[in-house]
Amino acid sequence: MKLCRYDAGRTGIVLGDAIHDVSEIVRSGTAAAQASGMHPLPHILGVLAGLDDIATRPRVALESVRLDAPAWNPGKIVGAPVNYEAHVREMREQGVAPGHHIADIAEAGLFLKATSSIAGPAQGIALRFPERRTDHEIELVAVIGKAASSVAPEDALDHVAGYCLGLDITLRGAEDRSFRKSIDSYSILGPWLTTADEIADPQSLRLTLWNGTQLRQDASTAEMIFNVAKLIAYASSFYTLEPGDLFFTGTPRGVGPIAKGDLLRAQCPELGSMLVPVR
Ligand code: MN
Secondary structure: OEEEEEOOOEEEEEEOOEEEEOHHHHHHHHHHHHHOOOOHHHHHHHHHHOOOOHHHOOEEEHHHOOEEOOOOOOOOEEEOOOOEHHHHHHHHHHOOOOOOOOOOHHHHOOEEEOHHHEEOOOOOEOOOOOOOOEEEOEEEEEEEOOOEOOOOHHHHHHHEEEEEEEEEOEEOOOOOHHHHOOOOOOEEEEEEEEEHHHOOOOOOOEEEEEEOOEEEEEEEHHHEOOOHHHHHHHHHOOOOEOOOOEEEOOOOOOOEEOOOOOEEEEEEOOOEEEEEEEO
């Protein structure tokens, strides 16, 4: 199932080039979950999985809507800093982190981004410091569906509700990483949540990012140093991952600067494609 949020408050299931509106079901499901103290995401996914009339529900053309971030009140956004070998090399070569020791992920640990940085593709990236270098980082994002505390890698993927594409937009500079990556709209999510049952192997996804006509990033998640299961196990050895939490799993090589007026296109055959303007 591909679940999207669109037009500031609506929820739909994507079938081909159409969105079938399930806003009312999601609204009542969310209220029911919250009344019983549960996080709404696993509950609404369960309800929607049981629908057998999706194709007959009211539809709108995918290209006619404004896509919002497929996020459901995440308590935290977890980020993996150095998770592709070729990206680690380019960071060293370009010296974009002067004075910073670029450590192995097992040494560096993970970081957190503010949830207020979340934005959808239609909203785009509001560049805050145009005079400073700001980079795009395409990433696979895992959305947590079941609480995970001290889980083993072999059980970790049971805690994933689904996946989407993410852009971990990064202001370069000397400030703490969580500060530079937490600017409003610097966590782009989209185009929709693809539930985990549709992703046979999260380590065989091809991620590509264009800036205009220029291909900037093109890599497989097979190149991750810590795979998704190991990342979740690692994070959960420090804190509990809760339903709704978002896990940015690191970016491959090819990060590069963005500027006002740019149009980014992020794509993955299994997860969809999104256009993201830089404003
Ligand atoms: Mn990143």
